[in-house]
Amino acid sequence: xxxQADGKAKVTFSDMDVLNYHSNNFPGHGKIExxxxxxxxxxxxxxxxxxxxxxxxxxxxEADRDNLYRYTNVAxxxxxxxxxxxxxxxxxxxxxxxxxxxxxxxxxxxxxxxDAYPFILDxxxxxxxxxxxxxxxxxxxxxxxxxxxxxxxxxxxxTLDEILDIPVFHDDQWGTAIVTLAGLFNALKLVDKKMxxxxxxxxxxxxxxxxxxxxxLNSGVKGENLQLLDSEGSIYPDRIKGxxxxxxxxxEKINPYRLSLTLDQAVxxxxxxxxxxxxxxxxxxxIRKMEKDPIVFALANPVPEILPTDAIDAGAKIVAxxxxxxxxxxxxxxxxxxxxxGALDVRARKITENMKVxxxxxxxxxxxxxxxxxxxxxxxxxxxxxxxxxxxxVAKAAISNRVNQIDISxxxxxxxxxxxxxxxxxxxxxxxxxxxxxxxx
Numbered sequence: 490x491x492x493q494a495d496g497k498a499k500v501t502f503s504d505m506d507v508l509n510y511h512s513n514n515f516p517g518h519g520k521i522e523x524x525x526x527x528x529x530x531x532x533x534x535x536x537x538x539x540x541x542x543x544x545x546x547x548x549x550x551e552a553d554r555d556n557l558y559r560y561t562n563v564a565x566x567x568x569x570x571x572x573x574x575x576x577x578x579x580x581x582x583x584x585x586x587x588x589x590x591x592x593x594x595x596x597x598x599x600x601x602x603x604d605a606y607p608f609i610l611d612x613x614x615x616x617x618x619x620x621x622x623x624x625x626x627x628x629x630x631x632x633x634x635x636x637x638x639x640x641x642x643x644x645x646x647x648t649l650d651e652i653l654d655i656p657v658f659h660d661d662q663w664g665t666a667i668v669t670l671a672g673l674f675n676a677l678k679l680v681d682k683k684m685x686x687x688x689x690x691x692x693x694x695x696x697x698x699x700x701x702x703x704x705x706l707n708s709g710v711k712g713e714n715l716q717l718l719d720s721e722g723s724i725y726p727d728r729i730k731g732x733x734x735x736x737x738x739x740x741e742k743i744n745p746y747r748l749s750l751t752l753d754q755a756v757x758x759x760x761x762x763x764x765x766x767x768x769x770x771x772x773x774x775x776i777r778k779m780e781k782d783p784i785v786f787a788l789a790n791p792v793p794e795i796l797p798t799d800a801i802d803a804g805a806k807i808v809a810x811x812x813x814x815x816x817x818x819x820x821x822x823x824x825x826x827x828x829x830x831g832a833l834d835v836r837a838r839k840i841t842e843n844m845k846v847x848x849x850x851x852x853x854x855x856x857x858x859x860x861x862x863x864x865x866x867x868x869x870x871x872x873x874x875x876x877x878x879x880x881x882x883v884a885k886a887a888i889s890n891r892v893n894q895i896d897i898s899x900x901x902x903x904x905x906x907x908x909x910x911x912x913x914x915x916x917x918x919x920x921x922x923x924x925x926x927x928x929x930x
């Protein structure tokens with residue numbers, strides 16, 4: 490895809506390669522399918538799988554609601570729900586964004602062993618959207634919100650988190666924030682700086698920017714050392730222009746001196762510069778104003794706030810982006826599959842701030858100290874260890890916060906996660922040759 494002047498993506502002829510790949514590798518319809526856990530080879534199989542056998546399970550659930558988690562797939566299911574109002578790089582395209590939700594479902598399954606079901610609701614009104622999700626939530630063990638425009642995304646997530654007794658997680662906020670924090674944990678080790686001492690600027694006060702600021706505060710960064718900027722400059726409580734309730738809320742925790750700064754002013758003497766804004770927002774002159782051993786996370790996609798080569802040329806010690814073709818990719822996929830894996834396995838009622846920080850620390854710690862360097866501050870999503878350790882850490886934090894509804898050891902969660910992933914990958918390998926044959930038809 491190419492970026493147009495309006496910032497949206499434009500499909501070009503070269504993208505036919507992608508479409509051809511989809512046609513050849515996902516024959517039939519799309520990227521996902523429903524697969525049964527049992528066969529129906531005999532009348533007895535049919536009787537037990539459906540009528541009249543299902544009635545027994547139905548009556549058991551009616552007698553005890555907890556049996557829903559025993560006799561259905563609710564315990565291992567997540568709904569990936571959007572209204573298509575902010576599809577990555579494409580904007581408000583509604584149901585056309587369904588391939589994104591299907592892609593997310595694949596990652597849930599292959600990396601976390603979680604069965605995820607994609608939905609795009611035909612509803613832009615936030616209150617009606619909340620009502621729809623509330624009505625369907627009893628069918629799932631968790632809700633992953635995706636690609637919803639701001640500020641609706643904040644209101645929707647918080648409201649659902651309050652009214653539902655299952656985990657609700659908006660990945661565009663917390664997924665980005667968790668993996669950003671994981672990368673920063675390791676980056677700080679390399680420059681021998683501590684979270685409580687660093688000065689940070691986050692450029693971009695949308696869903697991801699506010700979430701990153703919140704997680705930095707929860708991880709030890711002092712409010713007086715944190716600046717959050719949008720297109721109008723630094724955020725502070727008394728500012729009038731461009732402020733919404735969610736910006737005002739975070740503003741009360743940072744920038745206590747009510748400083749009104751431009752980005753050029755805010756970067757003076759800081760240790761860390763994080764961008765979740767727009768391409769070319771950072772200049773070499775910004776980095777040259779930073780403290781010794783500057784850390785720059787330029788996370789705008791598809792074009793970062795500054796190219797890594799330019800940032801390093803200006804003196805940056807460590808640079809991360811959201812792209813896989815550069816070193817140190819901050820990739821949300823490191824977060825959500827294992828976060829839900831750990832939450833589901835303890836049947837958590839919600840995902841707490843401690844669970845999010847625990848996920849970030851687990852991601853960071855999977856990378857061995859002897860492998861840690863300026864071009865390798867974060868583990869790859871394909872590392873088989875990361876999801877196992879992260880799921881265990883999330884489960885442990887849930888138990889510590891007393892939001893778990895079943896008792897299970899952290900070691901058991903890790904063992905089950907490992908076995909789930911091994912089983913599914915072996916199963917997938919047996920189907921690959923068949924699917925390739927189908928693709929030729």
